[in-house]
Amino acid sequence: MQFTENEFRDYLFNNHKENISDLIVGRRNPINWKSTEFPPLRFLLQKLAEQRINKLLDGLESLIITARELQLEKLGDSTTRLDLFGSSETNGITIIELKKSKQTERQAFTELLAYANHFCSIFPGLKESSITSVLIAPMETRTVRDAFVQELVANNKSLVALIPKDDNGKITLSVYYPDESYYQWFENNLLDDSSMLTVVITFPIIEGWIDDDTLSEDQKIPDYSKDALNIISNEISHRLESEGFHALVYASQKWGEIGQFFPYPNTICVAAINPFSSFRTASYEDTIYGASEQGRLSEIQSIYNQLSDDERKFWLDGIESSFHHRLIISVQEEFQLCFKNKNGSSLDSEISLPDWYGFKTSMIDSVFTHQLDIYLTGLLRLIYMTYISHIYDSKENCIFYHDDLPKYSYDTLRKFLPVWEILRGLGLGEEQT
Template sequence: MQFTENEFRDYLFNHHKESISELIVGRREPVSWQGDEFPPLSFLLQQIAEQKINKILDGLESLVIIAQELRLEKTGDSTTRVDLFGNSETNGLTIIELKKSKQTERQAYTELLAYANHFCSIFPGITEGVINSVLIAPMETRTVRDAFAQEILANDKFAVALIPKQDEGKITLSVYYPDKSYYQWFQNNLLDDRSMLTVAISFPIIDGWIDIDQETGDRNIPDYSKVALNTISNTISYQLEAGGYHSLVYASQNWGEIAKLLPYPNTIYVVVINPFASFRSGINNQKVSGESALGRLAEIQEIYDQLDEDKREFWIESLESNFHDFVIRTVREEFERCFRNTDQSSFQSEISIPDWYGLKTSMIDSVFTHNLDIYLSGLLRKIYMSYVDYMYNKKEDDFYYSDDLPKYSYDTLRDFLPVWEILRGLGLGKENA
């Protein structure tokens, strides 16, 4: 006998309120790198995702389901219902949505995300990232598989997908792990120089507050200047993290003998992954093309074909332009917030959008400079931290980079050179560096 969706929900609630983990099969250890060379980005991304999935699975061992068909009501809105609702000592609030048909699984995943958002609205202070979403569905629709990989990797959601199976009356929930091809696509596009939007805010010396190295008589910026510049970078990075951007931020100051010749020797560089980069998807003669998977280009084409004809021509260009505006506005607002003062005085600054590859290879901008601490946000931070974990977990006799790394890992977390070198090795413009 095959259960209907309602019967399946009732079965889980009545028989596995505190033991749903007993039904889960197919859990495996995250991929591990066995080679002696630098692990590829696709491997690190797969490891990040699978570690997150397994962490949620482990937390389901303490899950207690406390309600079924939980009504979520908002004044003036229609009522929706959560299939199963519970709490875990390890994972906290957990929402389970159940669909046995591939025709409805896309709707179920959309509903899960909406439910998480609802709980954020009634418990101010929590975010969707700390709500555990469990989708029980066939996972046969590519759109759902894509969305799942995107949510756990790029959007930092805590989600797990379980595939229901029934064989001779025995019910199991098989763990879904995204195929490695998903991570390869991220690798091919994520850290390409052409994916990077760079925003630079340059400003003058502020006597007594942010000075250049010539004032100290050596090649070192005064400590108070370093503190000020790093604080500005950190403040902007925090705001980008809150906005969901994947970025790196650092301050740079030209060497003293060069700085005294320039009106704006201080610069805050903000480098953000641009999801609308034109090389990935562009429109030519009403056809969408670019360096992206054919399936994704086809989906963009489908959207494009449904747009009003007078809005089509520059649709993707407008998305990229709007993204640029969002980032520039965020950076500018945080920068200006850092320079409010009691006497209401102000100074001139200039904002530019340099080419990332050109910036990295410029002697004036990247070599004859003091490059201070780097602050990472979003997926860039996750990627970098995974690499640090990998390197410091290696056995001593395999530690062929030991002469180039600090003794303790905390020295790698902000210092410009280790971050710069490691991200370059992972593919941040590797071909052009």
């Protein structure tokens, strides 16, 4: 491109304040899955990402660029400038950063994220996902492309990348869609039972507040007990969502005839994706191995090789232990917050870390029980919702949950069995489906 960065910025501001979308080319429909088998996670996440990119592109059609080189000032800090600033009816605040060269696009991407954060600080209550960030750059740097996918999919940011091109004086902005290789590390075994960390809190019957099924002739939990247990699960799921855990949360209560033999028949179960699971990443004699894509293991090996001998020995165990600790504390604190009372007494409870497969297949813990609503957070929620959308859009291609598919999709969102079975199916490796 013959323009300098400043000239290109000025060109866009002077000529396309209200119609920058006229320059955008290369838009396409999201990827489609036609098999009757469970789709791999990488497909679901690629489809989700491409749908989000297209939705943001729709919003750019109403974008009005209102400023260039907008100064952002913070007390005690130096002033920074963002290239172009505007808003649209659909996307709200929109910030655009331009870089022509491969060498500077990583800096531009970092600046974009910082600018979004700045607006959140001056408008308390605003989330970064509510700000549309547009990167206009060559997108030639692997680090930037990887970060783009991570921020768009895992961190729920509103991001669009456009590649500037000059074809004999005709300026275009080509939409960047990450190819499927950028989703390859979102493997199905991320949902494997061995990749999950389980935290279980059990506690007693609280007469008049959380009673069991012995009070009714039809052997059902009283509605007020269901409501209480579901509220607790929901509150814990909100806490985990805010702290970046990808988890499922549900409450259960042992059947009254069984529960009478247990001091703590009420259960809150949290099963979270463990990013440091030894099933997927482990070391032996200074070699990183695991049930995972070799490219991912090679990247970890590269980091491992640069650590000192003393640090290597406990590195993976240490970061996994820290993850365990954070999850336990978050669940425990939110549970205790739910049981604060006016007289200041605390509720007796027990916490454990059972094996997820063993727990969910246990007759006592998962069969002779009333399973209540299930709540999903983070990637688990995104994956599940994308799959539900997939089976409703293509019912004839659905291998599971087809004949019993409810009329409306909302009826699938909190039911324990379909959530459990769909996530189990999605967690199978492609050679198993």
